[in-house]
Amino acid sequence: MAHRLITQVVFIGTRVIGRAFAEAYKQAAASSQYQRAQAKAGNGLSGRASVSTGMTLDEACKILNVKPPQNGKADMDEVMERFKRLFDNNDPKKGGSFYLQSKILRARERIEAEVKPMMEKAEQEAEIKEGWNPKIYKDR
Missing domain, CATH: 1.20.5 (Single alpha-helices involved in coiled-coils or other helix-helix interfaces)
Incomplete structure (x- = not known):
């Protein structure tokens, strides 16, 4: 039973x-x-959180303390400089926080995701203007 x-x-x-x-x-x-x-x-994800990072563009800009990209253009040198400084300052080996480090990384990735398509488009347009000039190497 x-x-x-x-x-x-x-x-x-x-x-x-x-x-x-x-x-x-x-x-x-x-x-x-x-x-x-x-x-x-939505063509741009400006207001919504990115699917991959789960973070809005505004939140990413606040974390790295940079200006939001205007028309898909951002000062990536400033973003990278702030990212490196904050990432190194929050190193767990130096007493920092792994959580903050990961938030800083996700913020940089989110800004790059917003800017990257526009940068690629600008590069393609520049290449079209200049014409395609392949590098030719001659065997000796």
Whole structure:
């Protein structure tokens, strides 16, 4: 009698936990799909959090204390200088915080993600203006 009760509890518990995991997976997949669709629908992610970093552009600029990119252009030298200084200052070996270090890294990645497409487009336009000049090496 006791073994029958134990098996019923195990089977019911397994079924409940399995359904809970399946439902959680469905919700996570739907949320991820929705975020990707929103990212594709909006040309710029300025107001929303980036799917990869989970951080808004404003938050990233506040963390690194830099101006937000204007028309897809930012002073990347200043961003990198601030990133390096803050990242090194928060080194856990020097008594800093790993959490803050990771936030600083994500902030830099978010700003780069915002600026990179515009920089690539500008490089392509410059190459089109100049014309394509391949480097030719002659064998001697």
